[in-house]
Amino acid sequence: METTANPQITTTAAPPPEIRWQQLLESINETPATSAAINNSVTPGVAATGNGGSSGGGASISISASVGQATGDKLRFRTVIPSDVIGAIESGNLPEATTLIDLMFTEDLGYYFDKSVMFEVNYFEAIQDKIRAASSLTNTKTAVIYTFARPEQLDIILVPPKGLPIHRSVPEATRQVLLEKIKQFSGKLTNPRQINTDKYLADSQQLYRWLIAPIENDIKNLGLDTILFSMDAGLRSLPIAALHDGQQFLVEKYSLALIPSVNLTDTSYSPLKDAEILAMGASQFPDNRPLPGVAVEIASITKEWEGVSFLNENFTLDNLKKQRVGSQFRIVHLATHAEFVPGKPENSYIHLGDQKLTLDRLSELRLYDPPVDLLVLSACRTAVGDEQSELGFAGLAVQAGVKTALASLWYVSDEGTLTLMTEFYHILKQAPIKAEALRQAQIAMIKNQARIENGNLI
Incomplete structure (x- = not known):
């Protein structure tokens, strides 16, 4: 995944993974009251996307939840880069791949704001703990789906509340092809001349075949009713709820949310009915x-x-x-x-x-x-x-x-x-x-x- 770095931040010649991890830990320890900040504040988080128009794809709304603010410190370098994620996937170490991709997506926000973002250095079990907490507090059956769009293929990783992650690859959905299809899809949805038409539907169904169909049997087998999507760069504004399987929209099947990362997602719950x-x-x-x-x-x-x-x-x-x-x-x-x-x-x-x-x-x-x-x-x-x-x-x-x-x-x-x-x-x-x-x-x-x-x- 390509990123645009602030001129004040050097992203080339990143240290090896084990050194970057140590530097990350040292950087966090330098921040006063880091533990309290993580436990008591908010960060960038949960988002649910979907169509809101009667035509099924016209208007799109997104929810985004947060567990903390960015600090004033600069994000000095990336601790995780795409090659780290690719290496973990290719070696079959899916728990490590999950942890790395979550940290990488977390740092994307820090680079955009040119600030260090407060986050927990999670290991895989901690990520699953947060998923289980979300399921328990909201009485839902929740899982997270990560999409990682590398140049040669799309990787999909489903993280259930229990058990190992599930990985699927989609070679035909190269990054260039995928992003071009998303552009076409969004263009048709937002084109005033195509309002109240179904010209977007073919693109919607193709994106469904790439992003949802490869993992759909696993979703059904797990009995999920709520899916949190953590998307790669270029996919984060995709109206995921408007994807169509040929019979119905994805939002008609599941409650959906778009999160930047699990690290940056607040899993606490408080009803709003009396707010x-x-x-x-x-x-x-x-x-x-x-x-x-x-x-x-x-x-x-x-x-x-x-x-x-x-x-x-x-x-x-x-x-x-x-x-x-x-x-x-x-x-x-x-x-x-x-x-x-x-x-x-x-x-x-x-x-x-x-x-x-x-x-x-x-x-x-x-x-x-x-x-x-x-x-x-x-x-x-x-x-x-x-x-x-x-x-x-x-x-x-x-x-x-x-x-x-x-x-x-x-x-x-x-x-x-x-x-x-x-x-x-x-x-x-x-x-x-x-x-x-x-x-x-x-x-x-x-x-x-x-x-x-x-x-x-x-």
Whole structure:
């Protein structure tokens, strides 16, 4: 996997694996209160992707959860590189390959932000412990699937709660071929001229054959109902829920989540049904299209959930900070434009009512004190397939310090956004986990069982 390093960081001539591991351990030990930081804070984490349009592939929403913030220190060099992972796979040491790939994906975020990311140096059993914890706390049957897109083939590793990892290789899905197919698929989904058509379906089914079919019998044999995908660079903005097996979408079979790594995933659980919400939004922008449905969206959410709301000129950085002081808002909903674009974090932003808050400044919101369980951006857009913008979305949770972030991958109609958000929040009152609430909302839209009439959910 190719990465773009900051000029201040040297990635060439990396030390041998055993030396890099020792240096990593020494680096962590240099950080004061590292153990406490790992145990008590948040990092970049769980994301569930899926389609939200009635056509089955139109709108795509992603959830991203986090267990900690990036520290201010530079990430000096990579401790794991692709050749380490390849060596472990080729030697048949799948537990080691799993551990290495998880650490490598963790470091991807650190390189994007040019910071050291707080993470646990996990061994394979520790990774499985976290998977089992997630299953137990949420009463689900959960596993993690890693995808590793090397130049000559796609590697898929399924990690169940118990037992050894399961590996499948797909030689026909070379990295170049796979990324080109993802680009075609996403292009058809986002092309305004192809809305409400099924022209994306052939690409969706081909991607299913490469990414899901090789491991599907194992998924069924394990009786899984929840899958966490940890994807390689270039695949992280793929709307995995919109993959189609010829009969139905993947989201119709399983609850899905996209995580940057297990190391960066918070497996703690706390129901949100009684949470209070801080809802803010903007409908007019000097340099972007208006969002006329924002007021209705905010009103529909706060009608069902306890909390407060602010629009336009009252949606300011100072007011957002003020409302957070001494509050217990566990959900923060921002109905506004947000752009995750190629390049450095300061190129990406969330458009508040009075300014653009760039990604590198998200920590100013102090959403980690007290901790926010769910941050929602309902009018977000990501440069699909771009490795840096993908990390910008994953980094949303890291920089903000929230446990979970939910955002659209690309712009959708006001009606589509309003329907999905209203249905999601309605189901969240009863659903045990956020990914399942999103799944049920998406299925309702796929089957045309949810729509908005006169501002009300039907």
